[in-house]
Amino acid sequence: MLAPKIIGSLVAALLQFAAAAHDAASIWAVIAAGSKGFYNYRHQADACHAYQVMLKRGVPADHIILMMQDDIARSGQNPFPGKLFNKPHNATPGSAVDVYAGCKIDYSGDIVTADLFLKVITGNASALPPGSGKVLKSGKNDRVFLNFIDHGAAGFVMFPNGPELHVQDLHAALQKMQETQMFNELLFYMEACESGSMFPNLKVDGKVLAVTASNAQESSWGTYCGEDAIVDGRNIGSCLGDLFSVAWMEDDDIGTGGETISGQIDRVTTRTDKSHVCTFGDVSFKTEPVADFKRSEVVIRDEEKALGSVDSRDIPLFTATYNYEHAKGTEAKDVAWSRLQEVKTDREADEAVFHLLATSTCKGNERTLKRWDFTKRDFEEVDCEEAIISEKRQMKDSDCHKALARAVSTTCPARGGASGGWNGYNMKYSQMLVNMCEERLVLKKEIADLEVIVRGECIAASQAALAAPDIVV
Ligand SMILES: *[C@@H]1O[C@H](CO)[C@@H](O)[C@H](O)[C@H]1NC(C)=O
Secondary structure (H helix, E strand, O other): OOOHHHHHHHHHHHHHHHHHOOOHHHEEEEEEEOOOOHHHHHHHHHHHHHHHHHHHOOOOHHHEEEEOOOOOOOOOOOOOOOOOOOOOEOOOOOOOOOOOOOOOOOEOHHHOEHHHHHHHHHOOOOOOOOOOOOOOOOOOOOEEEEEEEOOEEOOEEOOOEOOOEEHHHHHHHHHHHHHOOOOOEEEEEEEOOOHHHOOOOOOOOOOEEEEEOOOOOOOOEEEOOHHHOEEOOEEOOOOOEEHHHHHHHHHHHOOOHHHHHHOHHHHHHHHOOOOOOEEEEOOOOOOOOHHHOOOOOOOOOHHHOOOOOEEHHHHHHHHHHHHHHHOOOHHHHHHHHHHHHHHHHHHHHHHHHHHHHHHHHHOOOOOOOEEEEOOOOEEEEOOHHHHHHHOOOOOOOHHHHHHHHHHHHHHOOOOOOOOOOOOOOHHHHHHHHHHHHHOOOOOOOOHHHHHHHHHHHHHHHHHHHHHOOOOOO
């Protein structure tokens, strides 16, 4: 949780940010949704909603850059073709807010990658893939708002295509933006599991303030799921939003202007009750005295409380189970049952791979790892596999972690419609790669040795997945 003193200065920072919103020419926004597939409906609904919020704040359309796969609105699974909803709605049919209407997407489809995101935010317009061609062109007096929504893990977040965005590369891009004077202040809202791991090196005076949906070791949550995913009497069949994202956007929507934004983090922190909203970096933009600030009361009306929240890691299983239980007719039941079995089998297969990986890593080192035992006041041997799988080491060797994470994405089997070896569920094992890297000296392994082990297990799993018969209903 945030210390009160941090909240005070954070709020001052946001006040200034809010005030600047009226000076439209100086604000820029980049919004990215990092997933595809109908079970990830919520990320693109969040992204289009964020686009609408930026317009409403007065950011001119040509200063907003939006990238997302754009496969949801027109998906055959969408009960409202060409529309996206970010909130349940049961009032007058037809009056629900379609956030897809007027949502102008600059880059869509298979070109939406981490590499493109980095190019856009650093203003590098060379060799861009087809799209609007827009990149961030902000200058040293400008304020930049970045918003990323998707799956994340210890040390990286995903994009719908291509490899993950590693913390090391994101940090380098932010540094480059600073060096090339692309902002006066930069505010980054990030929704992803373990997103608190993405900003470890922001300077307290770097004019970059990052707000994350969760801390470095927990999931972020989807919301408006299951029976709460209903619009005009029809269930969408996927969660409509993410808890942190709808919290800040609905806070904006109630439209109390600067004052609302000033207390936004407070209110968002309160409403995001399943994970810990965290802030990183520069919370000390002190041009606005804290004393000037009247902190708004944290009052959340019942109808604003997020309904039906589900741990992001479990959303495919939750959704498949819900859809199976509610499917009508034999044929629909069969399809839903088959989908549910697939999700379960994929999860088990992923768990098996990473457990085998722990076994291989610990081979010959079963008795090497020791931990201080406070009661015995001595070092005690710990089970290597157990430690590698379940400890929460802090990432220091990011070169090692980046190499292992990349090995998983390029060689592990792509499950559940993912574009590489990582998916929303198995990304929780990114922490295990951190543990492997942090123990590698004790385990007497070079980075290359660990890469060989990761690739070995991933390739074996990919071959097994190819050989496995399809599930027959
Ligand atoms: C811009 O992107 C191109 C193509 O990916 C790359 O070769 C170049 O180094 C980048 N320029 C800068 C200044 O980073």
